[in-house]
Amino acid sequence: MRWLKSRIDLERARHYHPPMLKRITYVSRFAKPFSESELRELGELSAKNNKDIGVTGVLMTSGGVFFQVLEGSPEAVDQVYSAIAADTRHTHLVVLELEIDVPSRNYPDWSMKTIDLDASSHVRLLPLKVMMETVFEQQLLVDKMLWAIDRTLKHELRKD
Numbered sequence: 518m519r520w521l522k523s524r525i526d527l528e529r530a531r532h533y534h535p536p537m538l539k540r541i542t543y544v545s546r547f548a549k550p551f552s553e554s555e556l557r558e559l560g561e562l563s564a565k566n567n568k569d570i571g572v573t574g575v576l577m578t579s580g581g582v583f584f585q586v587l588e589g590s591p592e593a594v595d596q597v598y599s600a601i602a603a604d605t606r607h608t609h610l611v612v613l614e615l616e617i618d619v620p621s622r623n624y625p626d627w628s629m630k631t632i633d634l635d636a637s638s639h640v641r642l643l644p645l646k647v648m649m650e651t652v653f654e655q656q657l658l659v660d661k662m663l664w665a666i667d668r669t670l671k672h673e674l675r676k677d
């Protein structure tokens with residue numbers, strides 16, 4: 518009988534696939550200035566909420582821009598992202614990367630690590646500031662190009 522049980526365990530192990538994760542990386546703009554304490558409160562509330570539903574990630578700010586990574590089960594990430602997208606404290610959300618079927622987390626120990634680059638004097642973090650600004654400028658460029666494509670298409674199609 519024991520051999521039967523271990524056979525069954527073996528079969529189960531063979532068919533077991535770890536649950537796949539989803540990861541969303543986005544940038545957005547502050548709708549209004551945030552004070553250091555407001556940012557801290559936002560980070561603390563986010564970490565608390567995320568812990569309950571197994572979401573991890575990082576929330577970084579610099580020069581009026583948010584950069585956030587959210588990772589967890591697809592349901593949990595969708596739930597948090599929907600709340601975030603509806604939050605009027607920021608605007609112009611642009612998803613930089615949407616990953617599905619991710620096998621492991623990049624930030625397993627952070628329910629929501631919040632980094633205020635404007636308040637940080639950490640020299641090692643300075644390149645991040647430059648990178649975030651560059652990402653945001655690129656995003657503005659993409660916005661402009663999308664607007665131009667849309668306008669041109671509408672204009673051209675009107676002729677048909």
Ligand SMILES: Cc1cc2nc3c(=O)[nH]c(=O)nc-3n(C[C@H](O)[C@H](O)[C@H](O)COP(=O)(O)O)c2cc1C
Nearest residue numbers: 562563564566567583585597600601604606607629
């Ligand atoms: C840039 C930004 C990032 C946020 N990130 C999170 C987050 O990771 N987790 C979270 O629960 N809420 C986050 N929030 C807050 C949500 O938008 C929303 O206010 C919150 O989930 C509501 O929580 P409550 O129902 O407990 O009041 C974020 C808000 C902003 C503006």
